Amino acid sequence: MERILNYVNGTLRPALGGGWLAGHEPATGQVFAEIADSDAADVEQAVQAAEHAFPAWNALGRQGRHDALMRVADLVERDLDLFARAESRDNGKPVHLAHEVDIPRAVANLRFFATAILHWGSEAHLMDEVALNYTERQPVGVAGAISPWNLPLYLFTWKIAPALAAGCTVVAKPSEVTPWTAFLLAERCIEAGLPPGVLNILHGTGPKVGAAITAHPRIPALSFTGGTATGARIAATAAPMFKKLSLELGGKNPVLVFADCDFEHMLNVTMRSSFRNQGQICLCGSRILIERPLYERFREAFVARAKALRVGDPALEDTDLGAVVSEAHMEKVLGHIALAKQEGGRVLCGGERVRLDGRLRDGWYLQPTVIEGLDQQCRTNQEEIFGPVVTLQPFDREEEAVAQANATPYGLASVVWTRDGQRMHRVARALKSGIVWVNCWMVRDLRTPFGGMKQSGVGREGGVEALRFFTETKNVCIRL
Ligand code: NDP
Numbered sequence: 001m002e003r004i005l006n007y008v009n010g011t012l013r014p015a016l017g018g019g020w021l022a023g024h025e026p027a028t029g030q031v032f033a034e035i036a037d038s039d040a041a042d043v044e045q046a047v048q049a050a051e052h053a054f055p056a057w058n059a060l061g062r063q064g065r066h067d068a069l070m071r072v073a074d075l076v077e078r079d080l081d082l083f084a085r086a087e088s089r090d091n092g093k094p095v096h097l098a099h100e101v102d103i104p105r106a107v108a109n110l111r112f113f114a115t116a117i118l119h120w121g122s123e124a125h126l127m128d129e130v131a132l133n134y135t136e137r138q139p140v141g142v143a144g145a146i147s148p149w150n151l152p153l154y155l156f157t158w159k160i161a162p163a164l165a166a167g168c169t170v171v172a173k174p175s176e177v178t179p180w181t182a183f184l185l186a187e188r189c190i191e192a193g194l195p196p197g198v199l200n201i202l203h204g205t206g207p208k209v210g211a212a213i214t215a216h217p218r219i220p221a222l223s224f225t226g227g228t229a230t231g232a233r234i235a236a237t238a239a240p241m242f243k244k245l246s247l248e249l250g251g252k253n254p255v256l257v258f259a260d261c262d263f264e265h266m267l268n269v270t271m272r273s274s275f276r277n278q279g280q281i282c283l284c285g286s287r288i289l290i291e292r293p294l295y296e297r298f299r300e301a302f303v304a305r306a307k308a309l310r311v312g313d314p315a316l317e318d319t320d321l322g323a324v325v326s327e328a329h330m331e332k333v334l335g336h337i338a339l340a341k342q343e344g345g346r347v348l349c350g351g352e353r354v355r356l357d358g359r360l361r362d363g364w365y366l367q368p369t370v371i372e373g374l375d376q377q378c379r380t381n382q383e384e385i386f387g388p389v390v391t392l393q394p395f396d397r398e399e400e401a402v403a404q405a406n407a408t409p410y411g412l413a414s415v416v417w418t419r420d421g422q423r424m425h426r427v428a429r430a431l432k433s434g435i436v437w438v439n440c441w442m443v444r445d446l447r448t449p450f451g452g453m454k455q456s457g458v459g460r461e462g463g464v465e466a467l468r469f470f471t472e473t474k475n476v477c478i479r480l
Helices: 040-059 061-078 080-091 095-119 152-166 180-191 206-215 228-241 263-279 292-308 327-342 398-405 421-430 463-469
Strands: 002-004 006-008 011-013 020-025 030-036 124-127 131-139 142-146 169-173 199-201 221-225 244-248 253-257 285-291 346-349 369-372 389-395 413-417 435-438 471-479
Touching (some): 020 080, 040 142, 061 152, 095 152, 095 463, 263 292, 263 389, 263 413, 285 413, 292 389, 413 421, 421 435, 463 471
Parallel strands (some): 142 221, 221 244
16 A cells, blocks of 8 residues: 655645545555545644745845756656656556657656746836836745646656745645655655755645645745636635636637648547547647538547547556546546437447446546537537547537637637638637647747636736745846
């Protein structure tokens, strides 16, 4: 049995209350870990450690913080195999996916922000002979970070790396469903000599630990990634306290396929944007809109490819889809498929739970599912499903496709497939989403702002925006 301990003031320890939660392995449905069940008392202790560590962490300067974060990144990279297997065991995703994408991107987050802080300048404004203004940016103090289960270490480091680089100390909570890689990270922080209290990692449930971080009066900035309903609860608590708040929330992302696209390339990438990580990426495209002349060809090829995907043991190299993250989540996705049928949707493939053999027989596996015949106003196309489920719908005109794409409360990401250069820009401008990928998907330059519009979030992270988020801006005006 693995033991997932808190990391507070540089040491690994159980929750103060002594309680434990059960950690499940999605591939087998079995309990494999016990997880510290922390509460508000642990949050208070972690905040005190972070406050104590703050002056010295700042005094280290940019170079010192850079060096410390780079040492942590090197150790995660050294143990990439271990991290990838842990993430797969926690989350159900194929090991090869964690190995190729999640863990290397987590390392890149640490290195990117460690380096970015070295190059981060501030502005000066000279008012002729009257005055000199310069902008000073100081770390806000103790930052809070709360992250979800779908890309556990990647999203965890996406929050803590800019906060630490900017000079904040941090109290962070990974999802209780997937805590293992954050625990392994804590061990590497100790090995790297990160000063005690600079990063504190608390495990436990959202309503206990997450809510206590959100409500803590001495955590002035909070970076959250998760569902829109949770984000709304967090905003309701944080707003009257005037906390800085970054919310990266859910999505219902459209994929617009125009008839002039490079069909084979589009098809390869759209398979990934639909089913990668069992469809549990906030950026997955779940509503595929196809220009009518291409519709039949697309449907035939897409369904054939979806049927050929291998759902299986996450440990195997040739597995395309592993298990979904929990039994509750599997039931939620199956409930959405049942709803789609009630709404008049035709299931073209999939729609069922997959039962594997042997030790995997109780694992939480789902078939990749393709549905057609639903308009964009139905619940299936309005609500985030967050599983291996996509809908197909034809369109006749570009404006119609854009209107359908924009017709949800979400605005996280969109994908456009076309070879027409003018259309690329026209459609990208008209789409209401924080990121528009044209002829690609999930290509990320960490210098660019990232985040959603509408109910997909507020605040843009990425690049200097993330460093800015964790600092207070001050103007100093000197009379000349
Ligand atoms: P949740 O909102 O359920 O949880 C996210 C985090 O918040 C978890 O650590 C959770 O803890 C914690 N939490 C739960 N309740 C509270 C609370 N009352 N106060 C404070 N914290 C709380 O999301 P999921 O983990 O289910 O993640 C999936 C969601 O995340 C999807 O909607 C997805 O779209 C979104 N997401 C958005 C991304 C983006 O960049 N916009 C990227 C990735 C995912 P615990 O798990 O322990 O309960």
